[in-house]
Amino acid sequence: MARVLINFAHPALEKSRVHQQLLTTVKGIRGITINDLYEQYPDLDINVAREQSLLEKHDIILLQHPFYWYSAPAIVKQWQDLVLEHGWAYGHTGKALKGKYFGNVISAGSAETGYHPDGKHQYPVTQFLLPFSQTAILCNMDYMAPYVIYGVHRMDIEDIRAAAQDYRRMLELLRDDKVAPSALLRLNYMNEALQLPSQTR
Ligand SMILES: Cc1cc2nc3c(=O)[nH]c(=O)nc-3n(C[C@H](O)[C@H](O)[C@H](O)COP(=O)(O)O)c2cc1C
Numbered sequence: 001m002a003r004v005l006i007n008f009a010h011p012a013l014e015k016s017r018v019h020q021q022l023l024t025t026v027k028g029i030r031g032i033t034i035n036d037l038y039e040q041y042p043d044l045d046i047n048v049a050r051e052q053s054l055l056e057k058h059d060i061i062l063l064q065h066p067f068y069w070y071s072a073p074a075i076v077k078q079w080q081d082l083v084l085e086h087g088w089a090y091g092h093t094g095k096a097l098k099g100k101y102f103g104n105v106i107s108a109g110s111a112e113t114g115y116h117p118d119g120k121h122q123y124p125v126t127q128f129l130l131p132f133s134q135t136a137i138l139c140n141m142d143y144m145a146p147y148v149i150y151g152v153h154r155m156d157i158e159d160i161r162a163a164a165q166d167y168r169r170m171l172e173l174l175r176d177d178k179v180a181p182s183a184l185l186r187l188n189y190m191n192e193a194l195q196l197p198s199q200t201r
Pocket residue numbers: 010015016017018019020066067068069070071107108109110152
């Protein structure tokens with residue numbers, strides 16, 4: 001069984017439609033740890049030792065957040081700057097994260113069609129996520145294809161509930177080793193793993 005950590009960041013969870021539902025749906029799943037960064041650190045005063053210890057205890061690290069200005073909410077940057085220390089996460093002796101898998105889990109207001117050369121955002125989401133993928137690689141982790149829920153502004157509550165059930169299923173596949181994280185390196189989106197026949201995951 002893989003140990004899955006979700007580092008979660010939403011600065012206004014009380015106003016959230018999507019992530020509140022995702023969290024409600026996946027909270028309490030055995031083997032999945034949810035680390036709500038804004039709840040832990042409302043003043044952005046990150047406990048580095050706690051965060052490093054959490055990372056060390058898990059095999060798969062997910063960063064779940066709404067897509068904000070083509071990136072993540074601010075606490076994620078603070079977390080990266082403080083937690084991913086030289087000599088621990090990267091550098092000659094920084095091997096604490098070696099062999100772990102990392103992936104973004106994001107919701108985006110825009111539809112996927114917006115993230116194309118002729119769409120209003122011009123670039124695919126994976127381009128905007130380059131600072132995350134390259135950070136993971138520098139920190140000796142493997143970067144999995146991102147799990148993206150597009151077009152959330154047009155989703156009604158039933159759509160959101162269905163998306164949350166899919167996400168729950170994805171987490172259970174990861175936890176139960178029914179999808180090899182290494183297989184997720186090759187996909188465009190982690191979501192695609194849900195459609196694959198089980199023997200090819
Ligand atoms: C400050 C801010 C920045 C945003 N930037 C983007 C963006 O760059 N691209 C996009 O597709 N949606 C963007 N959105 C839409 C959010 O991604 C969307 O509202 C969120 O995923 C909904 O999740 P929630 O209901 O849990 O808040 C932005 C929203 C806010 C409030």
